[in-house]
Amino acid sequence: MVKEGLLDTNIFFNIWRKEIDPNTKKELWRGSKELIDKISQGRVRAFLCIVSLMEIAVVIRKAGEELKKPEREIEEELSDRLDEINRIPNLGILLPTSIDLAIAWSYLYEKKLTPFDSIILSSASALQIPIITRDNKLKEKARGVVEFYEPEEFLSDTGK
Structure with a gap:
């Protein structure tokens, strides 16, 4: 059986920004890239919530504006x-x-999550699949609702 998971936006930003943990020097982008490769090969089935695409748009636009990039470039x-x-x-x-959206409202309010995180949490819960993320705040606030894995943990038994 192929493993399934819901991807958080940070998986993509790890890759695009070639992120490295400043404390451990671990190349975070490598595990995220390996996960995307396994998805592409059909060894993992993954989902991305439409609101995660919106979050990506918000982050890219905000970063571009902060760097004073021209709108066309952003x-x-x-x-x-x-x-x-x-x-x-x-x-x-x-x-x-x-x-999902109604349940997300309760997560936003009760667990003090962002709108983006509350919606992906409710969606993952409805599908009964884990969230693949490096967001420790999300993991802590949403503990017990769904399982959470970092990319390397998720891949550990998919036959690297």
Whole structure:
């Protein structure tokens, strides 16, 4: 049986920014890249919530504005990144249901999550699949709702 998981946005930013943990010097982007490769090969089935695409747009636009990039350059980067995601085989785009959104509201309020995190949490819970993330705040606040894995943990038994 192929493992399934819901990806958080930080998996993509790990890769795009070639992120390295400043304390351990671990190359975070490598595990995230390996995960995307396994998804592309069909060895892992993954989902990305539509609101995660929105979050990616918000982050790219905000970073571009802070760096005073021209709007055209920011929008080109955003378009390139979204196209890159859309070309990943075996990555399904998940549309939350009205029930997911109602449950997300309770997570936003009770667990003090962002709107983005509350929606991916409710979506993962509805599908009964884990969230693959490096977001320790999300993991802590949402403990007990779904399982959480970092990319390396998730891949540990998928036959690297």
